[in-house]
Structure formats: C-alpha cells, structure tokens
Amino acid sequence: MLTFIGLGLFDENDISLKGLEAIKNADMVFAEFYTSCLMGSNIERLEELYGKKVNVLSREDVEISPDWLAEAKDKNVVFLTGGDTMVSTTHVDLRLRAKDLGIDTKLIHGASIASAICGLSGLQNYRFGKSSTIPHPYTSSRGVTVISETPYDTIKLNKEHNMHTTVFLDIDKDKGYMTVNQALELLLKVEDKRGEGVMEDAIVVGIARAGSDVPVVKAGYAHTLKDEDLGEPLHILxxxxxxHFIEAEALVKLAGAPESILEGLDD
Structure with a gap:
C-alpha cells in the first residue's frame, strides 16, 4: 500500500490526525520537499513527532527513477508532501506509476495554498483560472539571460476571461526561494518588452508564510508592491x-490595498 499524505502549509503541527496515525503505522516513510516545503519545520522535528526515519527524495527519485515504489508492493509505505498531496501533477504521475505496478494507493489530504489564498485575501475561489509558475531566469548558451514569458501569457489569458491567476514562485536548490519582489520585477520586465498592458496598473496580491501564526498579505499596484518587504519565504503571488465589490473591500481591509480600487464598483 502506498499512502500519499499532505502535511499542510507551514510546520509539523499542520498534519491531520488521520495522516499522523498513518505515518506511525507505516513501515517506511518517504518525502519530497522540492515542489513545496514546510518553512516552519525541519526533518529532525518531523522525525521526532513521527517516531520514524524520513527518507527525503530528490526530484530524480520522484520523477525519473522512483525505484523506491517497489517497497510498497509488500510494505505499508507513506509518501509525504507539503500542502495537499495531489495539487502537483508530479504526484498524480507517481500515483499512476504505482497503479501500473499493481500497488494500491490511498490519499490523506492536507491544507492547500490554493484554498489558503482565498481565505487570506478574500478573493473568491470560483474565479480562479489556470495557474502558472515563474522560474528563475537562466543564462543561455549564448550568454543571454532568459526570462520565461509563459506566466505573463497565462495572466493575460485569464484576464481576458475575467479570472484571477495564482502564480507559484520557483524553489531552486542553488538560487533559493523566489520572492514576490523578484516575481514582479520579472513580470514587469516582460511588460516593458511587450507593452500589452497585462501588468500595467495591475492590482496584485503578495502572500508570505501562509499557515503560520503571522502570515503577511499585501495588495497594491504591481509597480509599488515590488518594493514591499514581505519577509521570509515561502511567497506566492x-x-x-x-x-467584485466584496473582493475589493476584502483587499482593502485585509491586505492594505489602496481604497481607490473601490471606485466604480457595484456593491
């Protein structure tokens, strides 16, 4: 049996009682923290709570050579991830691989950033379109810095359908955790290059450390928010x-957005 367990948003205490019980009853515990991670905890604290060794997997271990899956053929194995267990496509693929090997699977969900965004900002969950991820820029073989324009295109498409966009920010073992500031700078550089008005005068929302006791939620115009300090990671944009009037009021009262965004809205 392979049980996928979402650990929640911030630290070891966010796990559900059902998830904790499953870990304590497991023969082997695996985890990956490259798609997301618990910024308020570490492996030592997880192992202390679980009373089990946690085997941390690399991206290659999960996406390319998940040989460890074979352990679940005759053992009770759990696979841990930050947030909810099936938000990432990578985890869906892993579940399908397990099925192909004849391994039964089970899901134990955890709190997800997808719902936390709505709760913290007041934006309505049914109004979100396709999400996107902003990767760190890279240097091409010609020595040119390359900035992905895909997130800009996703935001543009969603706006055309009057839908909000969740923008995940890159986690890189060498370049670190991308901040809202870096993300906005990259989007505004694409705006300057293409001049399509997607980010011009755009209201944006930055969220930091969702799930902690002191999350930060700030809303404002992109050119202004890029200079705001949201503190330690993880960030999301x-x-x-x-x-809608209620959404705008929530951004003003809960996230410090300028009251000018209320002008011209129907209540």
Whole structure:
C-alpha cells in the first residue's frame, strides 16, 4: 500500500490526525520537499513527532527513477508532501506509476495554498483560472539571460476571461526561494518588452508564510508592491482580474490595498 499524505502549509503541527496515525503505522516513510516545503519545520522535528526515519527524495527519485515504489508492493509505505498531496501533477504521475505496478494507493489530504489564498485575501475561489509558475531566469548558451514569458501569457489569458491567476514562485536548490519582489520585477520586465498592458496598473496580491501564526498579505499596484518587504519565504503571488465589490473591500481591509480600487464598483 502506498499512502500519499499532505502535511499542510507551514510546520509539523499542520498534519491531520488521520495522516499522523498513518505515518506511525507505516513501515517506511518517504518525502519530497522540492515542489513545496514546510518553512516552519525541519526533518529532525518531523522525525521526532513521527517516531520514524524520513527518507527525503530528490526530484530524480520522484520523477525519473522512483525505484523506491517497489517497497510498497509488500510494505505499508507513506509518501509525504507539503500542502495537499495531489495539487502537483508530479504526484498524480507517481500515483499512476504505482497503479501500473499493481500497488494500491490511498490519499490523506492536507491544507492547500490554493484554498489558503482565498481565505487570506478574500478573493473568491470560483474565479480562479489556470495557474502558472515563474522560474528563475537562466543564462543561455549564448550568454543571454532568459526570462520565461509563459506566466505573463497565462495572466493575460485569464484576464481576458475575467479570472484571477495564482502564480507559484520557483524553489531552486542553488538560487533559493523566489520572492514576490523578484516575481514582479520579472513580470514587469516582460511588460516593458511587450507593452500589452497585462501588468500595467495591475492590482496584485503578495502572500508570505501562509499557515503560520503571522502570515503577511499585501495588495497594491504591481509597480509599488515590488518594493514591499514581505519577509521570509515561502511567497506566492496572485494577479486578480476585475474585482467584485466584496473582493475589493476584502483587499482593502485585509491586505492594505489602496481604497481607490473601490471606485466604480457595484456593491
């Protein structure tokens, strides 16, 4: 049996009682923290709570050569991830691989950033379109710095359909955790290059350390928010489309957005 367990948003205490019980009953515990991680905890604290060794997997171990899956053929194995267990496509693929090997699977969900965004900002969950991820820039073989324009295109498409965009920020073992500031700088560079008005005068929302006792939620115009200090990671960015009056009021009262965004809205 292979049980996928979402650990929640911030630290070891976010896990569900059902998830904790499953870990304590497991023969082997595996985890990956490259798609997301618990910034308020570490492996030592997880192992202390579980009373089990946690085998941390690399991206290659999960996506290319998941040989460890064979352990679940005759053992009770759990696989841990930050947030909810099936938000990442990588985890869906892993579940399908297990099925192909004749391994039964089970899901134990955890709190997800997808729902936390709505709770913290007041934006309505049914108004979100396709999400995107901003990767760190890289240097091409010609020595040119390359900035991905895919997130810009996703925001543009969602805005055309009047839908909000969740923008995940890159986690890189060498370049570290991308901040909202870096993400906005990259989007604004694409705006300067293409001039399509996607980020011009755009209201954006930056969220840091969701799930902690002191999350930070700040809303404002992109050119202004890029200079705001949201503190330690993890960060996530939201680019809303047009705002319902309640959403706009929530951004003003809960996230410090300028009251000018309320002008012209129907209540």
């Amino acid at each position: 939201v680019v809303p489309a047009s705002l």
